Amino acid sequence: MTQAIEYISFEEARALSLELLTLAGFSKGHAETIAASVLKAQQDECHSHGLYRLMGCVKTLQVGKVDPNAEPTVDTETPGIVRVNSHYGYSLMGFHAGLPHFIEKTKKQGVAAMAINNCFHFSALWPEVEALADAGLVSFAVTPSHCWVAPAGGTKPSFGTNPFAFGWPRAGKHPFIFDFATSASARGEIELHRRAGKPIPLGWAIDAEGNPTTDAEAALNGAMLTFGGHKGSALSAMVELLAGPLINDMMSSESMEFDDGAGVTPCHGELLIALDPQSFLGASMTESMGRAEKLFSSITDQGARLPSQRRYEARDRNKDKGLPVQAALLVDLRAMLAELKAAVPA
Template identity: 55%
Template structure:
């Protein structure tokens, strides 16, 4: 244990080992614990704190509920030339993605485009990790998933949508991929939860309370509803994600996931849609010329003084591997307490 007011510095290896041991001691087998630990440490070393080691607390609560399987063996089904489905069998999504990704890549290279449907999975992680991993294999990729209903549609005041993240990655030669990942709500749910933990006020326009009134109080926001970004635009994108990663996949939408949760407040149960595009196949051979043209666009963005999405993340990653990561002292103590001996 440590002074809760003082941050704790951990190396990447130390953070991973702690996360792995916490998950293992709470009912995950080695394979699931390794995949989930890798995910939360990735969020932490990229300074995406709402999806970093803070998420261990949700994972532990979810495991202790008895609903999430820490030993699930995903079932992979080759459905069609451009489609693979993976039943996560009530496990977290990471191992299911790992199982389905090789078939997705093979099908994308054969057909130009292919989809991966992950069903019956509990989900908590940032989607950039999955699309970035695919882009590093030379394909462009998008991913989307619903969540628990905690976002009101534009013009509404009651939770209906999830934060419904959408992620995209474009492969680049000898450079980090071009990656973005954003919630279709104004902010990620985890940002509001972290603000509540630290007793910090929210910016204007993030949320409404249970009566539909604008609020800066994170506790009132958690009991009310978050708002979509860009009003009707974010709301429409959120509805699209509900449909494509819900009924299209034969899986739950956000309000249905919340009903299944039934007040347990664990990770949401639903599906995830991942689509991969093979540039070389689209080009009918080598896409070298197309990659060069894509780089012109990205160079023009940076040339105006703007930054590319994820540049801050990649810089944080380099810094974390050199210097280690700072973890909130109070959070570190909670994680230590989550270890089951």
């Protein structure tokens, strides 16, 4: 079944998001950074990380997990490292608080890392590496999630969806960006299939008995699978280690324990590493970055597509049309907003 799409203006979507988040109890800073993230994803037609995520944000707050007023603190004392403590708020304010220091350290030293700790993380990683690419930096980012994904050859979850993202700046063009889960699909994609009553592709998940399934509900109650078999499984383990023990934060299994059955947004950490091409290349900067462009041309000249190309095309297409939103989701969001309004004392 195909879901009906309704276009709404960016201003209407922003107002809906901010009002919903504010009434739920989020501070101005959290409401604005969350809204900015989901609106950007919605414009790019990244539905699994768009306005749909507002419902999870509100639920996480309502069950008392996330701190809606948490103010991140930034530690820049260690050379080459920016540490951000989000104090159990959402990660987005922490990222933006640490970003200027992160960029400064990277450009000064050639390479730097930023660890964001004690944060609830729901957003895609591509906006973060895209922000770094806009600053002229090469970067990658990793984060775990909840323990939903079985290792290759197993039937029980050991990993999170464990995404990683990479960004490469391009002069005068959209940056080269990829961002994908090490699971065969994002958790949000399965949830969207469940909401729509659609089967999922075979190979995304297994049911609670370890059998392959195309039923989204059975998948959510069973285990997701890694992409590429043992290769995706090894990469998923890498993400667990880099964004867990290395930065002294929770792995996916520990995040699941912390959730304690609430079924809300994962709480864990995020690691970002950035490199400054100018520091590496000096006078050969223009020549070397031009060689990268030859690689990209060799891909597109034969009709192949660069990662994120569809997102960029959607972004440009929707600048004038507005934001395409599933009509059923708009109904749910407006109903949630009405409930929050009704709960406000007269």
